[in-house]
Amino acid sequence: MAFKYEPGIYRTTKYLPGFEAQVGPDRLILIRTDGDFAPASVMLPVTNTNNQWRFQMPGVKIPANSLNWGETLVKLAHEGFYRLKREFKFGESGRWIQNAIVQLGYTSKGEPILFIAQRRTPVTNNELWFSDKGVKIESEELDQLIEPLAWFQEPEKRDGKNN
DSSP: OOOOOOSEEEEOOSOOTTOTTTSOSSOEEEEEOSGGGOSOEEEOEEEEETTEEEEOSSOEEOOGGGGGGGGGOEEOOOSEEEEESSOEEETTTEEEOTTOEEEEEEOTTOOEEEEEEEOOSSOOSSOOEEOSOOEEOOGGGHHHHEEEOOOOOOOOOOSTTOO
16 A cells, blocks of 8 residues: 655655656655645755755656555654743853744754744844754654644735735
């Protein structure tokens, strides 16, 4: 029976048969299964904006004879905002406190990176800022370290009048 792909981001561990030049091991990928992407397609990262990847369209359909390739993928947590469940120490003197807000992102190799929320000085508005410089973390540590947060995503503005 063929592997059932679920949409989301993954890290590859093996080459995609038939597409070895494009999709190799240790790559961040997006799997889509909707509409024209069905039964499953692989998209590769192309640009990173605000610590979040944009993926190349239309991607590569996973060949029918490679459907079990999905068993070799490592499912990754969604890019987004989390809270630290405990204090996080890194490097020689780095330390982020418990309950701090962090953003989870990834390298193009699928390695997790945390970015700490900061309030900039002087305070001129009520916004949090995330640097483009983060701290790499081992994948195995994520579940014990972070918990997802919910947030409101403002709808995209279509013109200068908020229509």
